[in-house]
Amino acid sequence: MILPRFYPIFDDVAWLRRMLPLGVKLVQLRIKDQPQDILRAQLAEARDLCHAHDAVLVVNDHWQLAIELDCAWVHLGQEDLDEADVNAIREKGLGLGVSTHDKAELRRALALKPDYIALGPIYPTILKKMEWHAQGIEKLTHWKEQLGDIPLVAIGGMNVSRAEGAFAAGADIVSAVTDITLNQNPEGRIREWLEICK
Numbered sequence: 403m404i405l406p407r408f409y410p411i412f413d414d415v416a417w418l419r420r421m422l423p424l425g426v427k428l429v430q431l432r433i434k435d436q437p438q439d440i441l442r443a444q445l446a447e448a449r450d451l452c453h454a455h456d457a458v459l460v461v462n463d464h465w466q467l468a469i470e471l472d473c474a475w476v477h478l479g480q481e482d483l484d485e486a487d488v489n490a491i492r493e494k495g496l497g498l499g500v501s502t503h504d505k506a507e508l509r510r511a512l513a514l515k516p517d518y519i520a521l522g523p524i525y526p527t528i529l530k531k532m533e534w535h536a537q538g539i540e541k542l543t544h545w546k547e548q549l550g551d552i553p554l555v556a557i558g559g560m561n562v563s564r565a566e567g568a569f570a571a572g573a574d575i576v577s578a579v580t581d582i583t584l585n586q587n588p589e590g591r592i593r594e595w596l597e598i599c600k
């Protein structure tokens with residue numbers, strides 16, 4: 403499966419209701435600190451919305467719920483991998499994306515044969531506190547050399563004007579959060595992203 407080049411991430415299914423009709427075809431739901439019943443309801447609605455819009459839904463962190471709700475993809479970071487049952491995820495046929503930040507994490511990710519690997523933060527991010535300094539776009543080139551056919555996602559401080567440089571450096575997909583969610587006109591920003599990622 404060839405994944406779309408634009409990969410927005412949202413923290414509530416309400417964003418998917420707004421953005422999927424604009425043509426987003428790959429999206430992550432990244433929900434933190436919510437009770438199981440809310441999570442389940444959010445994921446179930448996101449699954450149905452993505453199905454209706456022929457879009458790929460990636461569930462961040464909550465791999466058990468993703469399996470239970472018949473979602474097709476999960477994204478796991480290194481700490482998530484410490485707890486996750488990757489065999490169960492694979493046996494159920496889910497796609498798997500993995501975050502990486504350094505060479506050791508990349509080795510671990512490659513051994514799992516994931517369906518994409520993310521490198522970040524490419525630029526400083528304001529979304530969350532991270533122990534990692536900005537990686538810079540040159541590192542995308544180095545990562546892509548080691549990934550071969552596995553799609554490479556650039557994440558962290560990405561915006562419309564930085565995307566072209568990330569693609570040129572080797573990213574296959576660019577992911578963004580606050581460039582959209584904090585924009586005065588999120589729908590307009592999504593349209594700009596879709597235009598440059600055609």
Ligand SMILES: Cc1ncc(COP(=O)(O)OP(=O)(O)O)c(N)n1
Nearest residue numbers: 462477478479480501520555557577
């Ligand atoms: C596409 C993508 N890349 C990286 C991450 C970060 O995952 P993780 O390190 O597990 O951190 P949290 O997002 O769970 O805080 C991601 N979610 N998506």
Ligand SMILES: Cc1nc(C(=O)O)sc1CCOP(=O)(O)O
Nearest residue numbers: 522523527529558559578579580
């Ligand atoms: C969720 C996340 N993971 C990262 C990583 O490097 O693994 S950077 C990041 C935040 C991305 O948000 P924004 O586009 O607003 O910078």
Ligand SMILES: [Mg+2]
Nearest residue numbers: 463478479482
């Ligand atoms: Mg995580």
